Amino acid sequence: xxxxxxxxxxxxxxxxxxxxxxxxxxxxxxxxxxxxxxxxxxxxxxxxxxxxxxxxxxxxxxxxxxxxxxxxxxxxxxxxxxxxxxxxxxxxxxxxxxxxxxxxxxxxxxxxxxxxxxxxxxxxxxxxxxxxxxxxxxxxxxxx
Numbered sequence: 001x002x003x004x005x006x007x008x009x010x011x012x013x014x015x016x017x018x019x020x021x022x023x024x025x026x027x028x029x030x031x032x033x034x035x036x037x038x039x040x041x042x043x044x045x046x047x048x049x050x051x052x053x054x055x056x057x058x059x060x061x062x063x064x065x066x067x068x069x070x071x072x073x074x075x076x077x078x079x080x081x082x083x084x085x086x087x088x089x090x091x092x093x094x095x096x097x098x099x100x101x102x103x104x105x106x107x108x109x110x111x112x113x114x115x116x117x118x119x120x121x122x123x124x125x126x127x128x129x130x131x132x133x134x135x136x137x138x139x140x141x142x143x144x
Contacts, residue, residue: 006032
């Protein structure tokens with residue numbers, strides 16, 4: 001089982017996402033990636049934000065455990081503490097890769113999140129709802 005750690009970063013009523021074109025699919029995902037051996041989920045989430053978005057972040061709290069196709073994805077609410085958006089240096093970036101597709105960091109207005117194919121969908125819904133009503137006290141478990 002591969003564990004993925006991801007981040008929810010909101011600034012100025014916008015959500016940081018990765019726009020993906022892969023095969024015939026077009027979707028948006030929360031930034032994140034695999035947890036390396038010896039790394040905490042929080043450390044992995046912060047590292048992935050730097051690699052994918054060029055941002056240093058502080059992990060505020062765990063928001064959700066998403067179980068997707070037998071794999072665990074752990075998502076954290078984060079705040080930016082440094083860096084420049086769009087300067088990530090992860091191996092995913094650069095030329096379009098026919099296997100992995102394309103990765104483009106974007107800011108999406110919160111009002112547009114539910115009108116787009118943002119995945120995981122239940123996490124997108126939880127994010128929009130929580131910005132309006134407050135985040136749940138504990139981490140939410142989502143089964144996709």
